[in-house]
Amino acid sequence: MAANKGKNQSSLALHKVIMVGSGGVGKSALTLQFMYDEFVEDYEPTKADSYRKKVVLDGEEVQIDILDTAGQEDYAAIRDNYFRSGEGFLLVFSITEHESFSATDEFREQILRVKAEEDKIPLLVVGNKSDLEDRRQVSGDEARGKAEEWGVQYVETSAKTRANVDKVPMLTHCLTEQKKAKIIINSIDIDWLVKQHSLLR
Numbered sequence: 758m759a760a761n762k763g764k765n766q767s768s769l770a771l772h773k774v775i776m777v778g779s780g781g782v783g784k785s786a787l788t789l790q791f792m793y794d795e796f797v798e799d800y801e802p803t804k805a806d807s808y809r810k811k812v813v814l815d816g817e818e819v820q821i822d823i824l825d826t827a828g829q830e831d832y833a834a835i836r837d838n839y840f841r842s843g844e845g846f847l848l849v850f851s852i853t854e855h856e857s858f859s860a861t862d863e864f865r866e867q868i869l870r871v872k873a874e875e876d877k878i879p880l881l882v883v884g885n886k887s888d889l890e891d892r893r894q895v896s897g898d899e900a901r902g903k904a905e906e907w908g909v910q911y912v913e914t915s916a917k918t919r920a921n922v923d924k925v926p927m928l929t930h931c932l933t934e935q936k937k938a939k940i941i942i943n944s945i946d947i948d949w950l951v952k953q954h955s956l957l958r
Contacts, residue, residue: 769811770819773842774929777826777864778849779857783885786916787849787925788825796917840871845879845929852884852913855894858903865907879932880909883925888915 776784785806789797792808806825811818824843826836840846846868850857861882872878882904884895897913904911910928914921 770817771809771822772819772929772933773822773824773844775824775826775839775843775846776849777836777840777846777868778883779851779854779860779864780827782849782851782854782857783916784847784849785825787847787883787885787914787922788823790916790919790922791823791925794919796919798917836867837871840868843868843872845881845933847881847883847925847929849883849885850895850900851886852895852900853886853889853892858884858895858900861903879929880907881925881929881932882907882909882911884911884913885916887913887920888918 776788778784786797788806788808789795792810807822808825809820809822811820813819824839826839848861848864848868850861852858865880868878868880882900884897884900886892897911900913901911910932912921912925912928914925916922
């Protein structure tokens with residue numbers, strides 16, 4: 758019985774999502790919330806941690822593999838290797854730190870350089886720490902403007918309150934599937950998407 762279970766697990770479709778952004782923006786906190794429903798407030802710089810979760814999308818069980826990468830400049834060369842294996846990317850910044858928002862330009866350029874042979878890269882811009890509205894330095898309009906300029910979606914999240922945490926990997930998966938099917942959709946109703954897809958708890 759155990760052997761069959763292992764075989765079924767290995768046969769599930771695997772979608773690799775890369776978490777990218779400056780240090781301290783909450784990439785690890787977002788990942789841990791999605792994986793384990795827990796909030797870790799203490800910040801410890803990450804080199805690279807990989808997490809895998811089985812979910813149900815469009816009635817089909819799949820595995821989402823999330824790689825939480827380091828945001829520090831010292832790890833820029835290492836990130837190239839991780840980016841090559843990525844199918845979708847979550848470009849994360851903190852709405853309380855404009856510098857992290859500006860840094861998304863450089864991270865995006867690195868992704869585009871590494872994935873230069875691909876026509877359309879599934880990428881989602883994520884403004885984290887939406888619970889700290891009183892400390893906001895990046896307006897929603899400014900973030901949406903950049904996302905529109907890049908032709909991608911923008912979502913605000915809070916790892917602390919879990920706001921939109923489940924939506925982000927689902928949307929990235931949706932964009933990845935669109936690319937595989939060679940379908941281009943410029944706008945996706947995120948709330949509708951969540952109603953159509955349920956997580957396997």
